Amino acid sequence: MTAQRERLLLTRPENLRDKDTALLGELTKTCPDMAELARLTGEFAHLLTPAEGNDAKLTEWITSVRSVDLPHLHSFSNGLELDRAAVDTGLTLPFHNGRTEGVNTRTKRIMRQMQGRAGFPLLRHRILLR
Numbered sequence: 001m002t003a004q005r006e007r008l009l010l011t012r013p014e015n016l017r018d019k020d021t022a023l024l025g026e027l028t029k030t031c032p033d034m035a036e037l038a039r040l041t042g043e044f045a046h047l048l049t050p051a052e053g054n055d056a057k058l059t060e061w062i063t064s065v066r067s068v069d070l071p072h073l074h075s076f077s078n079g080l081e082l083d084r085a086a087v088d089t090g091l092t093l094p095f096h097n098g099r100t101e102g103v104n105t106r107t108k109r110i111m112r113q114m115q116g117r118a119g120f121p122l123l124r125h126r127i128l129l130r
Contacts, residue, residue, distance in 0.1 A: 005034075009041050036068050047091055054091035106130075 008016070008024045016024065028035040043061055047054050058080070065077045080087050090096070110126050 009038055010045075012045070013042070033070065037070060037073070040065060040068070040070070040073060050090070050092055050094045052092060055088040058087065058091060 005027065008020055008027070011020075013021070024038065028038050040061070043064070047058055047061065062077045062080065065073045107127060111123060114123060114126070
């Protein structure tokens with residue numbers, strides 16, 4: 001799948017430009033698999049806003065995914081099932097560790113930039129001064 005089609009499927013419909021909306025409509029008309037994929041990814045995107053009952057909706061979504069012939073989505077849904085308790089918690093509770101993950105990501109980026117050039121004292125200095 002090309003990057004453009006992936007972007008069309010993963011961008012919120014209200015954030016798509018008019019020409020992108022038209023292209024997505026054209027793709028879903030001509031390809032039944034693309035129509036199913038667009039529908040299922042849209043439904044899953046709505047689950048990503050934490051709310052009560054999303055765990056039950058996820059069960060329904062997984063059942064829908066298993067009824068269509070889209071192997072990549074089957075693999076994705078199987079992965080969700082592997083740690084279902086954590087997925088349910090993420091979909092139903094408003095708490096997250098986004099800020100902590102952001103700090104971890106920034107630290108790893110700084111470490112990659114400094115690879116082989118400096119030791120821990122400079123890493124510490126760069127992290128504390130930013």
